Amino acid sequence: MSKPSPEVYEEGKGMDAHNSVMRDIRSRNDSTYDPREPTRVWLDEDNTPDGVYQSLTIILNTGGCRWARAGGCTMCGYVAESVEGGSVAHEDLMAQIQHCLDHESENSDEKSGLIKIYTSGSFLDEREVPAETRQAIAETFADRERIVVESLPDFVDEETVGDFVDVGLETDVAVGLETATDRVRHDCVNKYFDFEDFENASEAAQAAGAGVKAYLLMKPPFLSEAEAVEDMKRSVRRCAAVDGCHTVSMNPCNVQRYTMVEELYHDGGYRPPWLWSVADVLESTADEDVIVVSDPVGHGSDRGPHNCGECDDKVQRAIKDFDLRQDPSVFEQVSCECEATWDAVIERERSYSLPLAR
Numbered sequence: 641m642s643k644p645s646p647e648v649y650e651e652g653k654g655m656d657a658h659n660s661v662m663r664d665i666r667s668r669n670d671s672t673y674d675p676r677e678p679t680r681v682w683l684d685e686d687n688t689p690d691g692v693y694q695s696l697t698i699i700l701n702t703g704g705c706r707w708a709r710a711g712g713c714t715m716c717g718y719v720a721e722s723v724e725g726g727s728v729a730h731e732d733l734m735a736q737i738q739h740c741l742d743h744e745s746e747n748s749d750e751k752s753g754l755i756k757i758y759t760s761g762s763f764l765d766e767r768e769v770p771a772e773t774r775q776a777i778a779e780t781f782a783d784r785e786r787i788v789v790e791s792l793p794d795f796v797d798e799e800t801v802g803d804f805v806d807v808g809l810e811t812d813v814a815v816g817l818e819t820a821t822d823r824v825r826h827d828c829v830n831k832y833f834d835f836e837d838f839e840n841a842s843e844a845a846q847a848a849g850a851g852v853k854a855y856l857l858m859k860p861p862f863l864s865e866a867e868a869v870e871d872m873k874r875s876v877r878r879c880a881a882v883d884g885c886h887t888v889s890m891n892p893c894n895v896q897r898y899t900m901v902e903e904l905y906h907d908g909g910y911r912p913p914w915l916w917s918v919a920d921v922l923e924s925t926a927d928e929d930v931i932v933v934s935d936p937v938g939h940g941s942d943r944g945p946h947n948c949g950e951c952d953d954k955v956q957r958a959i960k961d962f963d964l965r966q967d968p969s970v971f972e973q974v975s976c977e978c979e980a981t982w983d984a985v986i987e988r989e990r991s992y993s994l995p996l997a998r
Contacts, residue, residue, distance in 0.1 A: 658830040659711025662900060666708070669720045669898045673701055675728045676735040679721050679760070681743045686754055687931055687964055688786060689851065689886050690810065693754035698740045702768040703727040705761025707792070707832065713818075714830045714861055717896030718760035733773045737780060753785040756814075764791035764800045764813075775803050782807035788853060790814040793833055793841035801848035811850040812887070815841055818857040819871055820878035828860040830900075839882055846884040854879040858892040858921070858934075858945075859913035861901050864989045865982075868913060872921045880930035887931040892918050892945035894938045904993075905943070911995035912938075912945045915955040916982040919971045922959065926968040933963040942998075951976035 673679075679699040686695040704722030705712060712719060744752060757777065759768050766774075781787055787809045789801075796813055804811040817838050818829045825831045842852045856875050859868035872890060879888050892913045895905045904910035918934050925932050936959065938944025940952035947955060954974045961970045981997055989996045 655711075655826065655830055655832065658714065658900070661903075662708075662711035662714070662830070665900060665903060666712075666720065666898050671720065673721060673723050675701060675723045675732040676739070677701060678736040678739055679718075681740040683744065683748055683752065685964065686756070687887075687933055687966070688754060688812075689931070690786065692964055693786060694748065694750070694752045695754040695756055696740065696744050696752035697756040697758070698737070699758045699760075700733060700736055700763070700769070701728065702733070702759045702761065704768070705759075706765065706767060708761065712830065714828065714900040715857065715893050715896065717899045717902070720896075720898040722760045727767065730770055730773045730776070733769065734776060737777060741780075751784065754788070755781045755784050755786070756788040758790045758814075762791040762795050763789045764795035766795075766800075771800075774800065778803045778807050778809070782809065784809065786810040786812070788812045788814050790816065790855075791841075792816065793837040796841040796844050798844060798848040801845055801850045805849040811848075812853045813841070813845045813850055814853040814855055814889070816855045817875075817879070818855070818860065820856075820875035821871055824860065824863070824871055828862045829857060835878070842882050842884045850884075851887075852882070852885040853887040853889060854882075854885055856888060856890045858890050858918060860893060861904055861910055862992045864992055865911075865914065865917060865995075866986045866989060867992075869917050869920055869986065873924055876921065876925040876930070876932055877928060880925075880928040885930065887933065888925075890918070890921060890932065890934040892934065892936045892939075894936075894945065895943035908995075909993040911998060912943065914982050914985070915939060915945050915947045915952060915959070916979055917986075918945060918959060919955060919974075922962050923968040923971050926962075926966065931966065934959055935963070947982070948976060948978035951978060 679701045684695050704719040708719035819825050822834050845852050879885050936945040939956045958970045958974045985996045
């Protein structure tokens with residue numbers, strides 16, 4: 641794996657301190673999971689460079705992200721749902737794939753044109769998903785049109801990506817970049833790599849014949865609402881300028897279990913982003929030469945991105961409409977009195993640890 645610079649990994653400081661806290665928080669989890677059952681699977685619609693597809697989204701249950709085992713990202717609780725022992729056998733992973741195919745056949749009259757495969761870490765990390773399994777999955781979905789696989793930049797190379805390109809699939813590598821600002825990624829997200837590593841991974845994906853989808857994180861801890869909004873706008877624009885990056889997916893932070901974000905949330909030091917903030921970023925970057933989408937998980941709940949509670953569903957529908965049509969005028973059709981509160985928060989909130997409004 642890439643190594644963070646000595647300045648951000650000094651003993652007892654920076655990432656080392658974050659990892660120590662995260663390991664302590666994660667140690668409280670005593671749940672166990674079946675290695676033959678996927679973490680989640682669902683059907684949806686997604687916008688791609690080739691149009692809108694019905695999508696089958698699969699989250700495989702693996703041994704977990706190796707970075708999370710060291711401590712990991714401040715907001716990510718996915719490793720808490722991983723199989724114990726650090727690895728899952730090929731046969732069990734393929735049983736998970738069959739479970740997902742069964743779910744698709746039971747809930748749809750047609751096969752999905754787009755397959756999206758995630759793990760709690762990196763699908764292209766052979767410690768999580770062995771090469772044998774990766775190749776078998778590529779063959780399983782060779783009759784589909786497009787596939788998205790998620791990975792940290794370290795594991796993106798022509799060989800791993802080529803397994804999907806070579807069976808005729810339009811392939812996209814999704815990278816959890818989180819932000820284009822290195823300091824925010826290091827200090828707020830506790831993610832070790834630099835923007836330059838994302839650029840290099842994009843170059844490798846292109847060389848293999850694949851495209852790139854950047855995942856960004858709206859409002860990690862330790863940023864005010866206004867800082868988070870500005871960071872997202874900058875990040876979308878920087879990603880749009882990277883060759884091969886055709887889509888940016890902005891994920892508003894939600895409060896997941898066994899994370900530093902959850903600790904801050906319970907102490908009154910973190911509020912998930914406003915849905916108005918999500919809409920503002922989408923509207924402001926709609927003219928960029930890149931597809932920009934967002935799927936606010938847990939919208940309307942205290943632990944998810946939310947407004948006042950009255951308008952959350954309306955704004956969420958506008959966001960979904962924008963995702964599919966890329967038309968910023970959809971946001972002109974939603975309004976609520978709480979937008980004035982959001983305006984005040986953007987203007988006056990200065991401290992991440994004292995949100996002005998819950």
